[in-house]
Amino acid sequence: MELMRFMTESIAPTIDDAPLSGRILGGTHVLPVRVHWEDTDAGGIVYHASYLRFMERGRSEMLRVLGLDQTELLKVHGINYVVTRLEIDYRSPALFDMALQVLTKVENLGRSRLDLSQVITSGGRMLTKTFVRCAGIGSDGKPRAAPESVRALFRPMLK
Numbered sequence: 001m002e003l004m005r006f007m008t009e010s011i012a013p014t015i016d017d018a019p020l021s022g023r024i025l026g027g028t029h030v031l032p033v034r035v036h037w038e039d040t041d042a043g044g045i046v047y048h049a050s051y052l053r054f055m056e057r058g059r060s061e062m063l064r065v066l067g068l069d070q071t072e073l074l075k076v077h078g079i080n081y082v083v084t085r086l087e088i089d090y091r092s093p094a095l096f097d098m099a100l101q102v103l104t105k106v107e108n109l110g111r112s113r114l115d116l117s118q119v120i121t122s123g124g125r126m127l128t129k130t131f132v133r134c135a136g137i138g139s140d141g142k143p144r145a146a147p148e149s150v151r152a153l154f155r156p157m158l159k
Helices: 002-010 048-065 070-077 148-157
Strands: 023-025 028-034 080-090 099-109 113-122 125-137
Touching: 023 048, 028 048, 048 070, 048 080, 048 099, 048 113, 048 125, 070 080, 099 148
Parallel strands: none
Antiparallel strands: 023 028, 028 099, 080 125, 099 113, 113 125
């Protein structure tokens, strides 16, 4: 009973409670990420698949900062972006408790295709370099062009 009273009296959501979505600087989306134990192998080195999760967060948060809600994108516009190609170069390992930055840049924008470059850095040092191709598909799994209003949001980020 006391715990319930404590929780309801002490926890009031504020704007500061929202997860960080990063920011766009000079056409590049920057998302800070901290390496947790769950991201590493037994030696405290970031497991290769964890980089993919960090980059997925970077892409998702970039959309959020651009004003694109992914649920609404599918519901209203009938489009969902899916990864169709990914090339990653691992250059230097990330370690437990490191502060990372996931940098996402729009390289090419087509009607239904979106090419991105993503870099993960720590302390100004590049750890990974990645090319990601995304395709717009409808709920039927077939290619679907993004509406002009959606494509227009990406244009300021083009190199």
